[in-house]
Amino acid sequence: MITLTDQPFDPGDLLSAFCAGRIEVGAIASFTGLARAEAGATTTLELEAYPGFTEAEIGKIAEQARARFAVDDLMICHRVGKIGPGEPVVFVATAARHRRAAFEACDFLMDYLKSKAPFWKKEHGPDGARWIEPRAEDHADISRWDKETPR
Amino acid sequence: MARVLLFGRLSDLAGWREREVAEAGSISALRALLAAEDPQLGAALAGPGVQVALDQAIVRGDAAIGPKAEVAFLPPMSGG
Numbered sequence: 682m683i684t685l686t687d688q689p690f691d692p693g694d695l696l697s698a699f700c701a702g703r704i705e706v707g708a709i710a711s712f713t714g715l716a717r718a719e720a721g722a723t724t725t726l727e728l729e730a731y732p733g734f735t736e737a738e739i740g741k742i743a744e745q746a747r748a749r750f751a752v753d754d755l756m757i758c759h760r761v762g763k764i765g766p767g768e769p770v771v772f773v774a775t776a777a778r779h780r781r782a783a784f785e786a787c788d789f790l791m792d793y794l795k796s797k798a799p800f801w802k803k804e805h806g807p808d809g810a811r812w813i814e815p816r817a818e819d820h821a822d823i824s825r826w827d828k829e830t831p832r
Numbered sequence: 833m834a835r836v837l838l839f840g841r842l843s844d845l846a847g848w849r850e851r852e853v854a855e856a857g858s859i860s861a862l863r864a865l866l867a868a869e870d871p872q873l874g875a876a877l878a879g880p881g882v883q884v885a886l887d888q889a890i891v892r893g894d895a896a897i898g899p900k901a902e903v904a905f906l907p908p909m910s911g912g
Contacts, residue, residue, distance in 0.1 A: 800911035801840030
């Protein structure tokens with residue numbers, strides 16, 4: 682399930698709901714990304730999406746994750762709009778029979794979301810606002826997945 | 833009448849996020865029209881990492897724009 686929301690969410694509630702009623706999956710991995718204050722330099726993080734396109738593009742990578750790793754299910758919840766320091770920005774959960782596939786699919790999805798998903802991120806602070814583009818590390822992180830042979 | 837959308841730093845630079853453009857029949861014609869009005873925006877649209885989506889699908893190079901098309905200029909993306 683892929684959700685974009687302009688409202689705060691509780692990652693614990695999402696994880697509980699994602700785990701509920703599963704009797705065969707065995708392993709669930711999750712990741713929660715929080716907005717950083719950067720020692721006061723960032724008072725608000727603002728995320729823009731392209732409604733329709735953003736969900737569709739994330740859906741494509743979710744299908745890749747399903748094809749590549751032995752995952753039974755996955756959940757992605759991403760904030761848009763204005764986000765305060767400490768608030769969750771992104772939540773990813775993956776369910777699989779065994780832990781390795783769950784961990785790897787979660788890692789793969791986050792690397793994709795950081796550098797390829799259609800979001801635009803602006804940091805507002807006392808010194809004004811600036812747009813954030815992917816860092817070199819984000820490109821290096823996603824290129825890890827090019828080298829590994831799909832299963 | 834195509835609908836043109838700008839995202840991220842491109843909309844801040846242009847001072848608009850969305851507008852209708854009547855005269856452009858292709859993406860290259862649209863780029864030329866926008867650059868003639870606002871050379872700084874024209875340069876930014878041609879800048880590294882800026883992708884174009886036509887009716888919500890990424891296109892590379894030029895393409896014809898239909899009368900009800902939606903053209904979006906997408907600067908480098910960053911989520912999470």
